[in-house]
Amino acid sequence: MYQYTEFDRSFIEERVNHYREQTTRYLNGQLSEDEFLQLRLRNGLYLQRLAPMLRVAIPYGTLSSQQLFALGKVAREYDRGYGHLSTRQNMQFNWPELAEVPDILADMAKVDLHAIQTSGSCIRNVTTDHFAGAAADETIDPRPYCEIIRQWSTNHPEFEWLPRKFKIAVTGAAEDRAAIGVHDVGLRVYRDDKGDVQFDVYAGGGLGRTPVLGALVRSELPIEHLLTYLEALMRVYNRYGRRDNKYKARIKILVRAMGVDGFRAKVDEEWAHSKGGPGTLPEAEITRVEAFFAPPGYSQQPEVGDALAEHRLANPKFSQWLQHNVTEHKAPGYAAVTLSTKATGVPPGDVSDTQIDAVAQWAADYSFSEVRISHEQNFVLPHVPKQHLFELWQKAQAQNLATANARLITDMICCPGGDYCSLANAKSIPVAEALQERFDDYDFQYDLGELNLNISGCMNACGHHHVGHIGILGVDKKGSEFYQISLGGHAGHSELAPSLGQIVGPSIPRAEVCDVIAKILEIYVDLRLEDESFLGCFKRVGIAPFKERVYAPSH
Template identity: 60%
Template sequence: MYVYDQYDQHIIEDRVRQFRDQTRRYLAGELSEEEFRPLRLQNGLYIQRYAPMLRVAVPYGLLSSPQLRKLARIARDYDKGYAHISTRQNVQFNWPELEDVPDILAELATVQMHAIQTSGNCIRNTTTDQFAGVAHDELVDPRPWCEIIRQWSTFHPEFAFLPRKFKIAVNGAVGDRAAIEVHDIGLEAVHNGAGELGFRVSVGGGLGRTPIVGTFINEFLPWQHLLTYLDAVLRVYNRYGRRDNKFKARIKILVKALTPEVFAERVNAEWAHLKDGPSTLTEAEVERVSRCFVDPAYRLLEDQEAALARLDAEHPGFARWRARNVFAHKKPGYAAVTLSLKPTGIAPGDITDKQLDALADLAERYSFGEVRNSHQQNVILADVEQARLFDLWGELRELGFATPNVGLLTDIICCPGGDYCSLANAKSIPIAEAIQRRFEDLDYLFDIGELDLNISGCMNACGHHHIGHIGILGVDKKGAEFYQVSLGGSAGRDASLGQILGPSFAQEDMAEVIEKIITVYVEKRVEDERFIDTFRRIGIEPFKERVYAANH
């Protein structure tokens, strides 16, 4: 993983000192709330319903064991004993005291971490596939490119006060596990006919109150021009993006208003002034960054599938876990393992200080001292020897990490909702728990198969409900909490936005509503057909008829 040099370290330590003085001045009444607000946002600090929330940057989701232990200590000493994994691969603390935040940032700096640009109208954390660098279907390791973008975007003076927040995702695999088409900029690594590396560039994707799937405006951008082209896109957005209405300020609104064709023309006109300029990437620069992402000291191993199959037969629980939580690795004899943070009764994505410490130990013993956070709010040990999977499974069961539900209905993506967030219209966590309890039967859960269920507490869509196969949105009905259901969303290469099923439902009805939807799917599917494929084949009407029939 990327290691700070003396300049990186000096920059974040300077930022800590600066924010410490800003916080002191605010608490002393020398800075008004209006003056302090942009300063705290630049350091990842939000004011939530009951307490501040601090969002810690985890570039492209990669964490080391020392960093995990530091997060555990912060959770223990400054919070309520847990942290939260966000859908952008970051870590959040929901209960810090404002006066403690400078001390927390100072602690983070000792392990090369910070909260810079995790909020505010700037370029946020660049995200990617949680299996980057180890995926069996990978064409290019996207992590060096994410790091290049991170270094370019951090403290970029031209893009510190954009019209709105800005999110970039990079995918380097055959399958899109980075959801690039619903980002402000999505980058897909590709090779042209001559075998040269470049990127397909999508712009104008995003969720929130106006969900839009992005448009590819450049089918092959040579890698050397990545930063100059990104500069051009951001300059056009910075110049023409709306600043009079925050609900219409995202780049997706600009692209739609201009049309993707006109937007691309303006980008190309701007790029003409930047192409081949000082920001053009060189092989030496890419190699400098890539050296931080070389393979660990893998052993020469043989595939262990036959031995694992025998263990499957002897231990059905292990077989279930391996079927859902173990991902194929590029190296023979290795596997990537997803640790589920979705046991029933726990807020999706929450992890305790004790679990963080235990995870650091597991990473050192099983996976070269590193873990990754996923968009699905789980964590991954990316380099586990297949021969050690059974032992690892035993340890994960003791720690609460072995729920065999990755990619299934109960692997719910869920924002904190009204339990924490002051913007939320309704609670999200109780809905997730009610659905998990309704579908606790693992046999039925496995029979249902692959299904993404996402829950957001408001139109800001932090739970990405628009791109869930089933999406749930909290809405306010005359002061009461209700929930709107959408079907047919997808975050992958076939990205699509969900269709609203109909009128919203009360909280106590939600588990039954989901069960009716699932029943229609089970009745209508053909052999080995996923929920999303059945929905696309039969449409929304059969689901609508079943769900609303009993309510009249």
């Protein structure tokens, strides 16, 4: 993991002091609501429907055990005993007092955590693959480059007041678990034939009310030019992105208006002036940051195949968990473990302080003190020796964190929705709960296989419904909550370009959502060829058979 330098540490301390002073001015009436809004957002503080919400940045989803313990303490001391894992790998607290937020941030700063730029029209927390550094299908660990981008984008003098928020994601594996195609900027990092690090840069992707897949604007960008190129791109967006209408202010609208070629040419023109200039990354800096992410001290592991097989035989639940929540690791004898927060009856991503503490302890005991947060809103222990899997499973079971549903239908992505968020048109948590209950039969889930179901409570698409194999979007219809269902979306991987879901038919009231999803699953089971996934089946048959049958009157 990256270790803070004295500079990093004093920088976030200064930031806390600055924000404390801003909060005081606001409480003294020296800053208006609108002025303070801009400042608090850039320090992670929203004023929600019921109470403030503080979003703590988890840079590229990576935490130490000590940091996670500190978050558990925040949940306990400032919140009502829980936190929420967000779809952008951050952690949110729903009940902090506005006046206490500087104290929370000061506590966070003691363990090198902050809430800088987790909201507002600026460059947000950079996200990546939650299995980075561990995944067997990884060609290069993206985290050093995420850290370089984090540093560069923090308090950037020119890009703190953009037309709209700006999200950057990086992937270095065959399967794109960072969903780079639906980010303002998506970076695919790899090594060229000579072993040099390069990037393919995609721009203009995004979800929200106008979902668009990013376009390739530059391929084979050498690492030393990463920051000067991003700076040129950001400058074009900062100067020419629309500011007259917030719904047309994301970079995707600019890229579309200029055309991909026009946008690329403009960025290149800008870059010609700065390429090789002061932002060029020296070799020494790249090596310095890469060194922080060197593999942990893996040791020779005993052969545990027989012991695991015995446990599997005796504990079918453990067997299912191994199959679904334990992922192949690049180091022999190790595995990456997904601790699912999606137990039936729990809002997706919600975790109690006790659970947070437990995960922090398991990270210390079994995973080199490292934890990840996935954009699917689960915890991941990235480096667990296989010999400890059974022990860990037993402990996770006791904390309700061993639901064996990773990547299955009940491992839903779900935004906080109308229960908390003032932007939402409709609730999303009750829909998730109803679906979890309806499809609680694990044999049925296992038979369905991999299936991402994503729910957003409004067009802002925080629940990523456009890239769910099944997407559910809450809409407002004459003051009532309705839901629109789309099919066939996915975030893509090296062999499959990402795609956006297609709407299956008219929106429906909440009471009918479970029946319609059940019908969709029935059609899939009916149409699938042997071992064909939902997505594979959809790609083959298209939307038509679903359209025909989902809304057909039953006889």
